[in-house]
Amino acid sequence: MVVFITIMMMLFSSVIFSETAEEEPRFFCGTVDTITEEQRAGRKLFNANCASCHKLDKDDMTGPALRGVKFDSLSLHEYLSSKKHQPTFPQLSIEQINEILKYTKD
Numbered sequence: 001m002v003v004f005i006t007i008m009m010m011l012f013s014s015v016i017f018s019e020t021a022e023e024e025p026r027f028f029c030g031t032v033d034t035i036t037e038e039q040r041a042g043r044k045l046f047n048a049n050c051a052s053c054h055k056l057d058k059d060d061m062t063g064p065a066l067r068g069v070k071f072d073s074l075s076l077h078e079y080l081s082s083k084k085h086q087p088t089f090p091q092l093s094i095e096q097i098n099e100i101l102k103y104t105k106d
């Protein structure tokens with residue numbers, strides 16, 4: 001179990017740290033990182049704003065798993081700006097919410 005967690009942490013840290021560099025298509029052990037620019041921006045926003053309470057697939061967090069969540073950018077912007085969701089995120093633009101949704105769609 002400890003070994004498994006260590007391996008997962010190494011995998012995830014490579015994903016997170018790869019965010020800091022800003023070059024074109026990346027190669028991990030011979031495979032291409034195929035996510036789009038939009039999804040990459042969404043992942044960054046998601047990690048910065050949402051990941052403390054939400055993961056894509058893990059449901060035992062503060063908030064529910066968000067993969068394939070049924071919102072469009074307009075309704076999610078409204079929802080996240082309203083008191084129905086705490087904390088609120090009125091500062092995220094519809095464009096940014098759209099990027100987050102591109103990242104969470106399956």
Ligand code: HEC
Binds near residue numbers: 049054062087
């Ligand atoms: C401090 C914790 C916290 C943060 C940070 C947070 N959320 Fe939430 N979120 C929750 C909780 C708790 C719920 C469940 C609320 C409920 O059911 O009434 C929720 C619900 C949601 C839902 C509804 C899920 C569904 O299936 O109905 C969406 C979508 C969502 N959050 C998106 C986001 C996004 C996008 C961000 C980042 C911009 C974010 N949340 C940041 C705690 C958080």
